[in-house]
Amino acid sequence: MYIDKETIKRDFKKKLTSMFAEEVQDASPLHQYQALGALVKEYASENWMKTRKQYTEKKEKQVYYFSMEFLIGRLLMSNLINLGIKDECQRALKDLGIDLGELEEVEVDAGLGNGGLGRLAACFLDSMASLGIPGHGCGIRYNYGLFEQKIVDGYQVEIPDNWLRDGNVWETRKEDKAVEVRFGGYVETSFDNNKLTFHHRNYEPIIAVPYDIPIVGYHNNTVNTLRLWSAEPVGREFDFSSFSKGEYTKAVEYKSWVESISQVLYPDDSREEGRILRLKQQYFFVSAGIQSIIRRFKKLGVAIQRFDEYIAIHINDTHPAVAVAELMRILVDDEGLSWDEAWRITTNTIAYTNHTIMSEALEKWPIDMFRKILPRIYMIVEEINRRFVEELSARYPGDEERIRNMAIIGYGNIRMAHLAIVGSHSVNGVAKLHTEILKKQELANFYQYYPNKFNNKTNGITHRRWLIQANPRLASVISSAIGNKWIYVPTDLRRLMGFSKDASFQSKISQVKYNNKVDFSNYVKEHYDVDIDPNSIFDVQVKRLHAYKRQLLNVFHIMDLYNRLKENPDLDIVPRTFIFGAKASPSYYLAKQIIKLINTVADKVNKDTSIKGKLKVVFLENYRVSLAEKIIPATDVSEQISTTTKEASGTGNMKFMMNGAVTIATLDGANIEIRDEVGDDNIVIFGMKDYEVLNYYRNGGYSAMDVYRNDIRLTRIVDSLINGYFNVSYNEFKMIYDSLLYQNDEYFVLKDFDSYVNAQNRINELYKDKAKWQEMCICNIANSGEFSSDHTIIHYSKGIWNTKPSIIL
Numbered sequence: 173m174y175i176d177k178e179t180i181k182r183d184f185k186k187k188l189t190s191m192f193a194e195e196v197q198d199a200s201p202l203h204q205y206q207a208l209g210a211l212v213k214e215y216a217s218e219n220w221m222k223t224r225k226q227y228t229e230k231k232e233k234q235v236y237y238f239s240m241e242f243l244i245g246r247l248l249m250s251n252l253i254n255l256g257i258k259d260e261c262q263r264a265l266k267d268l269g270i271d272l273g274e275l276e277e278v279e280v281d282a283g284l285g286n287g288g289l290g291r292l293a294a295c296f297l298d299s300m301a302s303l304g305i306p307g308h309g310c311g312i313r314y315n316y317g318l319f320e321q322k323i324v325d326g327y328q329v330e331i332p333d334n335w336l337r338d339g340n341v342w343e344t345r346k347e348d349k350a351v352e353v354r355f356g357g358y359v360e361t362s363f364d365n366n367k368l369t370f371h372h373r374n375y376e377p378i379i380a381v382p383y384d385i386p387i388v389g390y391h392n393n394t395v396n397t398l399r400l401w402s403a404e405p406v407g408r409e410f411d412f413s414s415f416s417k418g419e420y421t422k423a424v425e426y427k428s429w430v431e432s433i434s435q436v437l438y439p440d441d442s443r444e445e446g447r448i449l450r451l452k453q454q455y456f457f458v459s460a461g462i463q464s465i466i467r468r469f470k471k472l473g474v475a476i477q478r479f480d481e482y483i484a485i486h487i488n489d490t491h492p493a494v495a496v497a498e499l500m501r502i503l504v505d506d507e508g509l510s511w512d513e514a515w516r517i518t519t520n521t522i523a524y525t526n527h528t529i530m531s532e533a534l535e536k537w538p539i540d541m542f543r544k545i546l547p548r549i550y551m552i553v554e555e556i557n558r559r560f561v562e563e564l565s566a567r568y569p570g571d572e573e574r575i576r577n578m579a580i581i582g583y584g585n586i587r588m589a590h591l592a593i594v595g596s597h598s599v600n601g602v603a604k605l606h607t608e609i610l611k612k613q614e615l616a617n618f619y620q621y622y623p624n625k626f627n628n629k630t631n632g633i634t635h636r637r638w639l640i641q642a643n644p645r646l647a648s649v650i651s652s653a654i655g656n657k658w659i660y661v662p663t664d665l666r667r668l669m670g671f672s673k674d675a676s677f678q679s680k681i682s683q684v685k686y687n688n689k690v691d692f693s694n695y696v697k698e699h700y701d702v703d704i705d706p707n708s709i710f711d712v713q714v715k716r717l718h719a720y721k722r723q724l725l726n727v728f729h730i731m732d733l734y735n736r737l738k739e740n741p742d743l744d745i746v747p748r749t750f751i752f753g754a755k756a757s758p759s760y761y762l763a764k765q766i767i768k769l770i771n772t773v774a775d776k777v778n779k780d781t782s783i784k785g786k787l788k789v790v791f792l793e794n795y796r797v798s799l800a801e802k803i804i805p806a807t808d809v810s811e812q813i814s815t816t817t818k819e820a821s822g823t824g825n826m827k828f829m830m831n832g833a834v835t836i837a838t839l840d841g842a843n844i845e846i847r848d849e850v851g852d853d854n855i856v857i858f859g860m861k862d863y864e865v866l867n868y869y870r871n872g873g874y875s876a877m878d879v880y881r882n883d884i885r886l887t888r889i890v891d892s893l894i895n896g897y898f899n900v901s902y903n904e905f906k907m908i909y910d911s912l913l914y915q916n917d918e919y920f921v922l923k924d925f926d927s928y929v930n931a932q933n934r935i936n937e938l939y940k941d942k943a944k945w946q947e948m949c950i951c952n953i954a955n956s957g958e959f960s961s962d963h964t965i966i967h968y969s970k971g972i973w974n975t976k977p978s979i980i981l
Contacts, residue, residue: 173255173393175215180257180264187211196268202338204270205248205278208261209341212251213386220386220395223980227306231472231482232978235300235307235969236465238458238495239488241290241437242297242311242398244385245797246279247342249641254302254388281796283317283335284400286437286755287716288631288823289527291797292602293488295634295823295961296968301389301396302636303962304977305969310461312453313343313383313400316436321755321794326771328756328764343383343400350381351463352406353456359548370505372548378430379404380460390636390659393980401460403433442759448545451537455546458495466502476507480520484973487596489527490535493588496522496595497552505548511555523598523972525629526589527820529606529614530720536585553591557581560594567621578617593618593625598972600629603821603842605862613866627971630842631821632964635662635957638827643805645684646831650953653677662957669954678946685808685832685949692806696790702778704749704788709939712803712828713811714753714795717763720818723754724908725921726811727770729932730777730789731889737783746939749788751803753795765907767791772898800824805831809935812837813858813928815919816865819843830956832949834938836931838924842959849955854948856938858931859924868920876917885929886922 187207188194194203227234249272252258262272285291293309300307317333357375361368385398405427432439432449433456440446462485469476469483487495496518503514528534543550557580564575576582580590593599593615599622601607607628611619619626640647640659650658653671658664671677689706696704713726730750737743752770756763774789792799810828812819812835819841829835829846837843838859847855868874880886890912892898893905912922939945957963969975 173215173219173257175257175260177260177264177267180211180261181267183211183214184208184264184268187214196270201274201278205275206338206341208265208275209248209279212248212255212257212261213342215255215257216251216386216388216395219388219393219980220397222393223395224397226978226980228468228471230978231474232306233482233484233973233975235305235484235486235973235975236310236461237293237296237300237307237486237488238310238461238492239290239293240311240454240457240491241285241287241488242282242293242309242400243285243287243290243797244282244294244297244398245291245637245801246276246281247385248279249276250298250637251342251386251388253636253641254298254390256391279798280335280338281317281798282340283314283333283437284311286318288821289489291633292631292823292961295632295637296965297387297396297398298390298634298636299632299961299965301387301394302392302634303965303969304389304392304394304979305965305975306396306978307975308396309387309398310457310464311398311400312434312437312457313402314434314437315402315431318437318755319758323767323771323791323793326768326775328767330758340383340385342385344385346382346384349464349467350379350404351460351467353378353380353403353459355452355455355545357547359551367508370548370551376426376429377406378433378456379406380456382460382464394978395980399461399464401434401457403430403456405430438757440759444541447537448541451541451545454491455494455498455549458492459498462495462498462502466506476503476509477513477517479503480517483521484523484975485521486523486525486968486973487592488525490588490592493524493535493592493595494546494549496591497549497556500552500556500595501548504552519595519597522592522596523600524592524596525600525602526592526610526615527602529609529820530818535588537588539581539584539586542586550586553580553586556591556594564621574617578621589615590618593622597625598627599625600627600972601820602629602631603845604628604630605817605839605844606820606841609817609862629964629967629971630845630959631823631826632959632961633823633826633830634961635659635830637801638804639830642801643684643688643831645687646681646805646953649677649680649684658957662960662962665954665957667954668950672947672950672954673943675943678943678950681832681950681953682942682946685806688806692802695802699793700790702788702790704790705747705785708747708749708788709808709935710749710751710806711809711811711935712751712807712833713813714751714792714800714803715824717754717756717760717767719762719766719911720815720919722813722815722919722921722924723752723770724766725813725924725928726750726752727766727773728886728889728921728925729929730773730787731892732885732929733932734773734777734780734783734787735885735888737786738780741782741784741786743786745786745936747786747788749790751790751792751807753792753799753803755795762907762911765905768900769893769905769908772900772904776898800827804828804833807831807833808939809833810835810837812840812843813924814838814840815924816840816860816862818919826956826959829952829959832953834935834945834948834952836935846955846959849958850951854951856931856934858927860920860927865920874916874920874923876922877913879917879922879925880913883922883926886925890922 319330320333322329354375387396654667810833812825836856
């Protein structure tokens with residue numbers, strides 16, 4: 173698409189007039205942003221319509237990616253870049269006295285996700301559109317995001333993330349596409365025309381209304397769709413009949429109950445009410461999505477028996493696993509297919525990505541809860557389980573333990589990961605190590621039973637967002653060296669290896685990093701009133717706060733480094749700035765204590781003038797996509813230090829690598845594949861190997877107390893948590909202390925400490941050799957194309973979905 177500057181100026185003025193009856197000079201930045209966003213959406217809409225029409229007319233096979241999260245971030249700059257009109261728009265606005273960068277800052281991050289799972293889904297949508305693959309997202313339109321994080325006296329405080337306060341200019345409400353979703357009630361059976369039929373009675377209905385967001389492909393005509401569902405009461409308001417009878421509370425309760433379903437991402441599930449709401453959320457968007465897909469499919473004029481030839485449904489982790497039973501319900505109850513035919517279609521249609529081996533994320537639902545909320549779905553799951561157990565009994569006669577462990581229903585629960593595996597044709601892990609652990613450890617019984625279902629698809633990131641958009645300086649230097657083919661074929665970045673030792677090119681890369689660090693230093697000064705030195709090493713760990721991600725190991729190293737500097741202020745180290753960003757789940761108290769510890773250490777370190785500014789610590793409040801776009805291009809050292817075997821893949825590791833950071837890492841998740849790409853000389857590895865960790869978990873033998881007692885550095889650090897060293901109450905960090913010494917350090921923080929400190933010392937020495945460091949940075953950038961989500965999606969498309977690109981004319 174090419175639209176010149178004058179056209180954009182004219183159209184922008186018209187949009188301001190039609191939306192707000194304002195002239196440019198009178199409009200607020202918010203109104204200017206909203207007018208520009210509406211205009212950009214309008215520019216994309218013609219191809220959006222063409223894309224939908226062509227998919228239908230050519231009967232293209234389409235992918236529907238079901239996910240609880242889509243962490244899409246801001247869309248203004250992304251859409252301008254993908255439409256190919258960013259530069260013209262920038263010039264047009266400049267003529268009108270408007271800074272495009274300032275308007276970008278007006279946009280609020282969409283509150284549709286939390287971490288890597290949601291950002292992966294967003295990258296996948298971008299790649300599908302940019303590759304011309306017919307693929308769409310399906311999720312929930314949360315009224316509030318997870319939460320907005322404030323740091324008050326070092327503590328995380330959660331406040332509502334009211335991201336829709338000023339509306340969402342990118343969405344289109346499609347009330348005419350609404351569907352009904354049913355909860356509760358009971359099921360009656362009858363024989364009609366010699367066929368057993370099922371009737372759902374006395375249920376509570378909810379209207380699911382779709383809001384569509386265009387997903388614009390890069391420099392092509394493809395515009396796919398992210399469809400998000402909002403829960404609304406039947407009749408839109410409340411039970412007027414009850415209200416008229418004077419039953420005021422009942423009338424209002426219904427409306428409140430319905431709207432709670434799409435109210436907030438991940439309600440607190442530490443109580444039963446929260447768990448019930450989570451289950452309802454999952455069924456709500458799955459049922460609405462599949463009903464919508466069926467309705468769209470019928471427009472093709474193709475027999476329902478061929479559904480799997482035209483539709484692929486991908487479930488992102490176990491949250492949407494109920495899709496297996498819902499598709500069966502529709503095919504059997506509504507479309508009148510036999511069980512066997514419906515099962516063939518369902519298993520050929522659905523594919524499942526497993527994102528974790530951690531038991532708390534492999535969802536289980538109590539039978540009584542599930543049956544009460546979803547009575548017909550429970551009957552279907554029960555029948556799927558009955559037939560599966562029959563198959564297992566025939567295959568493994570007498571092996572009752574194996575059968576019990578593999579059953580979908582067992583030990584009082586419905587195991588959603590088991591339902592997803594049994595009801596799909598593909599089960600993929602998201603990094604080579606993770607997939608091998610699934611096959612050999614966590615899901616070994618299923619792998620033995622379904623060896624052809626299991627495969628690996630290592631995660632990826634969209635280089636359009638994380639390099640072209642987030643780091644335009646670096647993108648420009650890259651293109652000046654090797655041309656712009658890499659934008660379309662990211663693996664072409666490998667040509668940069670020819671420049672890795674080139675002093676002139678190294679200087680350009682170094683200058684880009686320095687300029688990005690200056691920008692970020694200014695941001696930190698403005699928002700946190702902390703002075704950080706852009707000449708220091710920016711050592712960054714930004715990700716969800718969880719004990720296995722080991723932010724605690726990082727802060728322990730900082731405490732050790734601080735202790736060494738106190739003993740010797742002239743210690744020969746390159747000045748360090750340690751930067752954290754993370755949200756902890758509101759009910760995850762250990763994680764919240766770690767946040768408090770980081771901020772307590774930061775307060776102590778940053779105020780201590782005796783260490784001569786050699787050490788600074790910054791905790792970034794309310795970490796989100798737009799903040800990641802600022803810090804990642806400025807990072808020197810990428811912290812990927814999870815306990816080996818716990819991180820399925822990671823995608824932050826790829827973003828940092830692509831922006832020229834050097835990774836310090838355990839051999840966990842995709843870190844292994846990054847190491848394989850860049851070589852041992854261009855990554856810093858430490859810590860236990862997977863077989864060592866698994867051996868401890870399986871056989872025991874680890875004593876955290878012994879490690880603590882035998883390392884004077886650790887004794888000093890751990891004791892400081894409870895001995896009054898910090899100006900906090902005695903019990904402030906007692907939970908951390910106990911988790912390490914009396915709960916035996918589940919994630920081996922103490923065990924890996926010495927190895928980690930040695931690795932950090934190596935980082936210090938490597939950074940002193942400027943030429944070597946720049947060579948390492950260039951090597952990382954050059955080999956990052958392998959981790960583009962385009963590369964990943966091509967493998968999904970060919971290996972799982974059996975889809976092909978569709979060129980929109």
